[in-house]
Amino acid sequence: MTPPLQARDAHPGAFVAVDWGTSSFRAWRMAADGTPLAESRSSEGMQHCAKSGFEPVLRAHLAKLGAADALPVLICGMAGARQGWVEAPYLATPAQLHALHEGAIRVPVAGDVRILPGVAQRDAQRPDVMRGEETQLLGITEPGFTGLVCMPGTHSKWVKVEGGRIVDFTTYMTGELFAVLSQNSILAHAVDAGASSTTDSDAFRAGLATATADPSDLTSALFRLRAAQLLGFEQRADGAARLSGLLIGMEIAGALRRHGGLASVRLLGAGSLGALYESALRAAGLAVTVCDAEQASRQGLCKAALNLWGS
Amino acid sequence: MTPPLQARDAHPGAFVAVDWGTSSFRAWRMAADGTPLAESRSSEGMQHCAKSGFEPVLRAHLAKLGAADALPVLICGMAGARQGWVEAPYLATPAQLHALHEGAIRVPVAGDVRILPGVAQRDAQRPDVMRGEETQLLGITEPGFTGLVCMPGTHSKWVKVEGGRIVDFTTYMTGELFAVLSQNSILAHAVDAGASSTTDSDAFRAGLATATADPSDLTSALFRLRAAQLLGFEQRADGAARLSGLLIGMEIAGALRRHGGLASVRLLGAGSLGALYESALRAAGLAVTVCDAEQASRQGLCKAALNLWGS
Numbered sequence: 001m002t003p004p005l006q007a008r009d010a011h012p013g014a015f016v017a018v019d020w021g022t023s024s025f026r027a028w029r030m031a032a033d034g035t036p037l038a039e040s041r042s043s044e045g046m047q048h049c050a051k052s053g054f055e056p057v058l059r060a061h062l063a064k065l066g067a068a069d070a071l072p073v074l075i076c077g078m079a080g081a082r083q084g085w086v087e088a089p090y091l092a093t094p095a096q097l098h099a100l101h102e103g104a105i106r107v108p109v110a111g112d113v114r115i116l117p118g119v120a121q122r123d124a125q126r127p128d129v130m131r132g133e134e135t136q137l138l139g140i141t142e143p144g145f146t147g148l149v150c151m152p153g154t155h156s157k158w159v160k161v162e163g164g165r166i167v168d169f170t171t172y173m174t175g176e177l178f179a180v181l182s183q184n185s186i187l188a189h190a191v192d193a194g195a196s197s198t199t200d201s202d203a204f205r206a207g208l209a210t211a212t213a214d215p216s217d218l219t220s221a222l223f224r225l226r227a228a229q230l231l232g233f234e235q236r237a238d239g240a241a242r243l244s245g246l247l248i249g250m251e252i253a254g255a256l257r258r259h260g261g262l263a264s265v266r267l268l269g270a271g272s273l274g275a276l277y278e279s280a281l282r283a284a285g286l287a288v289t290v291c292d293a294e295q296a297s298r299q300g301l302c303k304a305a306l307n308l309w310g311s
Numbered sequence: 312m313t314p315p316l317q318a319r320d321a322h323p324g325a326f327v328a329v330d331w332g333t334s335s336f337r338a339w340r341m342a343a344d345g346t347p348l349a350e351s352r353s354s355e356g357m358q359h360c361a362k363s364g365f366e367p368v369l370r371a372h373l374a375k376l377g378a379a380d381a382l383p384v385l386i387c388g389m390a391g392a393r394q395g396w397v398e399a400p401y402l403a404t405p406a407q408l409h410a411l412h413e414g415a416i417r418v419p420v421a422g423d424v425r426i427l428p429g430v431a432q433r434d435a436q437r438p439d440v441m442r443g444e445e446t447q448l449l450g451i452t453e454p455g456f457t458g459l460v461c462m463p464g465t466h467s468k469w470v471k472v473e474g475g476r477i478v479d480f481t482t483y484m485t486g487e488l489f490a491v492l493s494q495n496s497i498l499a500h501a502v503d504a505g506a507s508s509t510t511d512s513d514a515f516r517a518g519l520a521t522a523t524a525d526p527s528d529l530t531s532a533l534f535r536l537r538a539a540q541l542l543g544f545e546q547r548a549d550g551a552a553r554l555s556g557l558l559i560g561m562e563i564a565g566a567l568r569r570h571g572g573l574a575s576v577r578l579l580g581a582g583s584l585g586a587l588y589e590s591a592l593r594a595a596g597l598a599v600t601v602c603d604a605e606q607a608s609r610q611g612l613c614k615a616a617l618n619l620w621g622s
Binding site: 120121122124126127128129155170171172173174176177180181183184185186214215216217218219220222223224227228230231233247250251253254257258 | 431432433435437438439440466481482483484485487488491492494495496497525526527528529530531533534535538539541542544558561562564565568569
């Protein structure tokens, strides 16, 4: 799917792709034809590096990858945030995916190191921001793509793309709500967040149904999750699945209301979370096309690198 | 408002009232006529005492109050939970407020120390529990009261009372959501929880309006709170008020939907939180009668003590 990178004098046919998120770092040394030749991962995300510095982390990974000093480096994600390494200012919607590279910021270090911009929706009624997802979108869409893309995660995003441009998007705090509720609230007693119980179970579907039937019921449904266990109506083992169903159901209810008449969606799905979303979206009557989330960032970085350094 | 306590031989006309919550302890030595003679407060709530023991805490406060050993003690709240001192099993709905004392559990220590029961709604579709609020309800309602009572807090409760009986209630995690989101989520950057900004401001009313207009939008509205500040549409000083508006608005939207045709509500209101709820309820078109939350537990304990030990 990825077009081959073209060689050019200064950068002989290869580069390093870096997906630098809030809490994770992933880098690949890429061949000229877009094949990953070596990979290096760690938990040295933005939060880590904001204290310890970004350049030493990048240099250490470049060494691990066996990357020559002359190789250019293209980075996406939170490293470009204001509190990151060097700010790569947001592009504004509507944002052309195939022009992302034009907003890349050169980092003032030795070599050619650039950070791709995020995208901002500067609408006072629906302000929103993304960093990293725009590169995944570039990776999973063909030129001129039109459609809605659901990108599950800590901050799930629903992105409307028209003719290859991001025209509208909405972030839902679904993943973070799951984390803080299951770790820092009274629901810690009711949810075993580490359990493999966040599967497509009866409790998950019941949670979905509750949120879909009446979104205004959410904050009481959260408490009922605890009360149901106190009173013996539900087992703790089902808590994570029900919480997951409630929050994903809430997100889908919101997206369906925002995008009236929606019939199909492209899902950036990976692992068990992707499977949950796929099940939930189909239950809501949507046709779902699943894209591989694992490769999305790398493919997007490849396309942007080709635009940037290709002949 | 409180009927005088009658003297009886074993307990010469007085008792100690204790409101023992999750994170707070309040006790009063009461005169025979229901007047508080001395008060003792601390943060030695259930969570504290579950580790260090309950009896030493009670004895220390009784000494501070100058309470004779012979004085009976009546306790309400989380001390009666399973993870508390001695479990006072829940009464089931419909629960007659003036019969709460019949469910009081005697604590096996020297003297007459009893804990009032909580109330459970053993409905598989809407399981719910309360501990402490039932005593406040007894305190603020006249015999035979019929109406809806809104009790704001960490776990806000909306209670339907008919003929002096709790017939239906719903808990909303409003206060706890505010706390975990403003302390443990990305919204910590956007909300100054300690600020006095949770007032009846434009940001509060905007949050209310957002939640009321479309409850399914909540989890995205939470993220927008952060995005609006990143993009310069809102100041951090307004974050707490907006978050408060979103969550209280969500609670009211849920309650209005549950209680169709609702026209009036009795509000257990205290301090700035009570003022926010009063404003929000009036904005929703409801007639509001405000009751004093500070005295509610003590008045309820007084009425129950009279039922228990009065002649």
